[in-house]
Amino acid sequence: MTDYLISDIYHRFKNHLSILVSLFQLQSRRTDNEQLLDILTISQLRTLCIAIIYETAQKSKNYTEISLKEYIPKITKAIIATYNAKVKTLINVEDIYLDFDKTVTVALIITELISNIIKHAFPKRSDGTISLTIRIIKNEHIELSIKDNGIGIPKNINLKDIKTLGLNLVKDLTEQQLEGSLDIKIANGTYFIIKFNTKN
Template structure:
């Protein structure tokens, strides 16, 4: 601690220093008793000032005024043999941190400790206020620039977020048109196999369109709440296979986990193929049963997306890892695209596929 003593009496100064040492303060100190020396000492940056109220060539109130005019935030404690209430009030009003009577000089340690603490708190508050003012100024400046940017972009589409939402909205609409065209085309075909192929392609397009629908409906334009998407996709597929839905019950357990678009679209297409295959083939000849879809985090890390049915199961001789069907080819390609791993579980009746992949 750097202490400035404004005191003309050496014995009083030594008394103050002794009391400070008793309070565990061991300051670097200097003593002045004139206005000229006081001003010079101020520029050396003391941490605290202890000032006698009345001296032959200087006064405590004059020292306090000079300190205030300097603009320095240094705690100032006024000390006097007999400070009246009016003088004490005037000193505190003019910026003194505290005042002490010389007959209570033993309290100087506590007064110094309190003054330094208050000064530190005041400095922290001022620093916080300054930072807040700077941030407010930056925010005002940013808001002004943002308003100017919005004004410029109104002649095109709007600022960046609105533009991206519009892109996703248009992509979704275009995919819906493609799906509608595929549906219309299928109605003009006599070949059942070709008609089914178009219907499957239509559903794949709609599963991708649904991703973009989720994107423009939320504030996050680069990520999708895949848990919500899984539920919607499963319900849409279940409704589209009306005959199967009368015989098959459906369950979805999906955590609300966000995926980036480059993960969400492949995962959505894979799930579309798995659910569609289960609805088309697992419950042939009027069989009843259950399909369950699960999505969540693994304890070991990564994510898991599974589709299980208790239907007739896959043929034992089916080489699903080297598939000839378009659906399994799509699944294989997309699994590699997201660095995933697809596993088939035949341990229970029916079929269970589980896709595991890193989160992002």
């Protein structure tokens, strides 16, 4: 299959996903139900992040691997804009390439965590900061860390009880799709650390 045909296919996929994003946006404007609005917003973001993967691949003409250094700032900006959040973001991503499937998984994890931070970490504040770092730590091992300077998790919450934190999907994606590990720490906010092997 020629690069032209592959590019055309990716372009069509991106357009189809963009239509879905628009539909989620329309539905969001028509409801006052907070729970439904939350579901529609996160669904919109998940779809948008995958659409941006196709867009990134098409523009770079690399259809097997995605540059995280190029891609991650795009989705972070999209998430912040969708929530109209007044937070500062500090992004540091090394020059790392991942295959398409792993990039989708990483994107979904980032979407869940940043969405969670925006909704819960900065009540009555407009000066919050979210730091996101992706780096190679040992040969083929990658560490994704996301930290906020928000209110942190209440001390009476068991950090090992992911269900209590509403992070079931993050845990499942990390362990089942990336075959990695998720660690949560409290340090002037909340600190999420995900480690995985690129070759799994």
